Amino acid sequence: MKPRILIFSHGGLAEELLKVAYDITGKKSGVEALGVYRCQSAESVKSRFSETVERLVREGSLLVLTDMLGGTPSNITMRNLVSGRMEVVSGVNLPMLIVALQKKDTVSDVKELASVVSRAGRRSCIDCRKEMGV
Amino acid sequence: MKPRILIFSHGGLAEELLKVAYDITGKKSGVEALGVYRCQSAESVKSRFSETVERLVREGSLLVLTDMLGGTPSNITMRNLVSGRMEVVSGVNLPMLIVALQKKDTVSDVKELASVVSRAGRRSCIDCRKEMGV
Numbered sequence: 001m002k003p004r005i006l007i008f009s010h011g012g013l014a015e016e017l018l019k020v021a022y023d024i025t026g027k028k029s030g031v032e033a034l035g036v037y038r039c040q041s042a043e044s045v046k047s048r049f050s051e052t053v054e055r056l057v058r059e060g061s062l063l064v065l066t067d068m069l070g071g072t073p074s075n076i077t078m079r080n081l082v083s084g085r086m087e088v089v090s091g092v093n094l095p096m097l098i099v100a101l102q103k104k105d106t107v108s109d110v111k112e113l114a115s116v117v118s119r120a121g122r123r124s125c126i127d128c129r130k131e132m133g134v
Numbered sequence: 135m136k137p138r139i140l141i142f143s144h145g146g147l148a149e150e151l152l153k154v155a156y157d158i159t160g161k162k163s164g165v166e167a168l169g170v171y172r173c174q175s176a177e178s179v180k181s182r183f184s185e186t187v188e189r190l191v192r193e194g195s196l197l198v199l200t201d202m203l204g205g206t207p208s209n210i211t212m213r214n215l216v217s218g219r220m221e222v223v224s225g226v227n228l229p230m231l232i233v234a235l236q237k238k239d240t241v242s243d244v245k246e247l248a249s250v251v252s253r254a255g256r257r258s259c260i261d262c263r264k265e266m267g268v
Contacts, residue, residue, distance in 0.1 A: 010158065013228065016150040023172070024144065024205070038157070067228040069260055071158070078262065091258035093227035094147065094201040114261045121259030124225035126203055127252035128212065130245070 001060030003110040005031040005100055006052060007092055008077060009067040014092075021097045030104055031097075032056070036072050049076050053086070061085045061110035065092040065100065065117070087114035095124030135194030137244040139165040139234055140186060141226055142211060143201040148226075155231045164238055165231075166190070170206050183210050187220070195219045195244035199226035199234065199251070221248035229258030 007014035014033035022028055034052055036045050056062045062085065066074040069090040077088050087110045089096070099120035100113070107113045128134060141148035148167035156162055168186055170179050190196045196219065200208040203224040211222050221244050223230070233254035234247070241247045262268060 010154045010228070011150065013147075013150050013154050016145065016147050020144045020147050020201070067154070068232070068258065069229075069262070071228070074262075078268065081263070081268065088262040090260045090262055091227050091229055091255070093225050093230075093255070093259075094144070094205070095203075095225055096227075096259065098202070111264070115264065118259050118261035121225070121227070122256045124202065125227075125230065125252050125255030125259070126224045127248045128203070128208075128222040128224055129215070130221075130249065134212065134215065 002108055003061045003063050003104055003113050004056040004059060005063050005065065005104055006056060007031065007033045007065045007097065008049065008073040009035055010071060010073060011035050011037060013067055017092065017094060017097055020094060021101055025098060025101050027101050031101065046076060050080060053080065053082065057082050057085050063100065063110055063113050064088045065097065066090045067092055085110070087111055089114050089118045091121055093121055093124060096121035136239055136242055137195045137197050137247050138190040138193060139197050139199065139238055140190060141165065141167045141199045141231065142183065142207040143169055144205060144207065145169050145171060147201055151226065151228060151231055154228060155235055159232055159235050161235050165235060180210060184214060187214065187216065191216050191219050197234065197244055197247050198222045199231065200224045201226055219244065221245055223248050223252045225255055227255055227258060230255035
């Protein structure tokens with residue numbers, strides 16, 4: 001089974017990232033977005049996350065892309081890992097998400113997918129004038 | 135003069151990133167967000183960008199954080215560099231933006247700020263289970 005992907009962020013960031021990535025790649029499915037909003041109780045956030053993860057993991061493996069290590073979405077994810085079938089990559093940005101969308105249908109091992117997308121994220125953070133000699 | 139910061143992205147990504155980063159840090163100013171939407175003409179996007187950059191650069195130096203190298207916001211930025219007073223970092227994510235917000239009042243050299251925030255972005259893209267041994 002192909003890995004499923006969940007973006008989990010503060011506020012509407014996950015949803016906006018997904019909207020832009022779908023728009024750029026022309027893809028329309030295979031990724032879900034979930035946000036933590038101030039108005040929600042901790043209990044409701046946790047239960048929405050657990051329901052989503054249970055549903056997605058049931059279908060195979062799951063890669064969770066969180067916005068920031070140490071933030072609430074990342075903390076909830078790390079405290080609720082489903083052993084052996086769930087990987088987590090922090091620091092999601094647009095290039096990382098686009099690579100995840102492009103690779104999820106060909107890289108079936110979720111550990112390998114996590115490694116590929118985290119590397120793509122790191123490589124995309126470029127100090128342009130310095131590194132490109134402009 | 136302290137460097138000014140502009141986030142320039144596809145769609146509402148820049149705005150959503152800024153909303154979340156302000157919410158987390160408690161800061162409320164010093165950064166602007168600009169988006170490229172499909173409904174806008176290339177001319178109108180370019181002129182909004184130029185007006186914003188001119189206004190911000192007039193006050194000192196400017197760091198532009200773009201969502202993705204090779205994307206429209208990044209291409210527009212790289213074609214309209216203001217020599218010596220403007221740096222560009224691609225791959226903006228939440229940790230990068232938070233570091234930019236935290237450092238912009240103490241790191242007055244825009245080249246140094248670009249170097250610091252690009253490094254923060256790269257370090258934040260973590261394959262959590264592998265790199266943290268969870």
